[in-house]
Amino acid sequence: MGKQTLVLENIEKSFKDGDRINHIVKNLSFSVNKGEVVAVIGPSGSGKSTFLSIAGALLSPDKGKVIVNGENISSFSDVEKANIRLNHLGYIFQTSNLVPYLKVEEQLSLVLKMAGKWSKGEKLKIKELLKAVGMDHRAKYFPQQLSGGEKQRVAIARAFVNDPEVILADEPTASLDPNRSMAIIELISKIVKEQNKSAIIVTHDEQILPLCDRVFVMKDGKLIEQERNVKYEKVQ
Ligand SMILES: Nc1ncnc2c1ncn2[C@@H]1O[C@H](COP(=O)(O)OP(=O)(O)O)[C@@H](O)[C@H]1O
Ligand SMILES: [Mg+2]
Secondary structure, three states, X not given: OOOEEEEEEEEEEEEEEOOEEEEEEEEEEEEEEOOEEEEEEOOOOOOXXXXXXXXXXXXXXXXXXXXXXXXXXXXXXXXXXXXXXXXXEEEEOOOXXXXXXXXXXXXXXXXXXXXXXXXXXXXXXXXXXXXXXXXXXXXXXXXXXXXXXXXXHHHXXXXXXXXXXXXXXXXXXXXXXXXXXXXXXXXXXXHHHHHOOEEEEEOOOHHHHHHOOEEEEEEOOEEXXXXXXXXXOOOO
16 A cells, blocks of 8 residues: 555536536545645635545545545445545544534544444543543543533544544634644644544644645645745744
8 A cells, every 4th residue: 555545536526506517626636645734725615625525535526536545435335435434534624513412532432333443442542542632631521511622622532533544624723713723733743643644634724834744725626736935934
């Protein structure tokens, strides 16, 4: 197996708007490597979430290949795609989307149960992941007892619990203040590097870009890699 964890080839996606057809994604190709955190920026409505949904096997492209873990999932059935989502991909959204009536540790065990990977031995893994995001002391808490930043940290632990190759995050810091935002991206990056995973982070939060290995801009339905310039250099 090569370095690339997720590859998109020549992706097309249109939506109907009354009589009009809007071509949102046009001949888009993209790949992300192991150990890499990639940011995707671009104006509102440019198709960032559409791209991420296709990359995350949540939305089917009209044309093109989506290759996850070396397998072209384009022709997979809905059930097969659900299996890819449960076993190979992890998601982080703008709001944490925790289940209100489950304790923090249960948010994580639920994912393993759904993926058929649950056993008592996994309790240690859950504890370690919660420790990695600084939330092990909140394992028995319910979401309503946590702050926004804490909920998002639980959501990060949850995204990693099924040992996914690729983490997909859509505006993960949009509901957080600047300090918390940096901490959240640092946390994602730390786990990605330690565990040799990949992360794709859609964002309009420019302050986090220096923490990412590569930056792409969504433009005219394609992803264009940005040259690294002064604007994105880390300010020490
Ligand atoms: N399911 C859908 N049906 C129709 N139009 C959609 C759908 N999803 C997205 N769009 C349209 O596609 C464009 C890009 O949306 P989106 O990918 O959400 O952009 P971004 O995340 O960059 O703000 C928008 O014009 C949006 O209205
Ligand atoms: Mg969006």
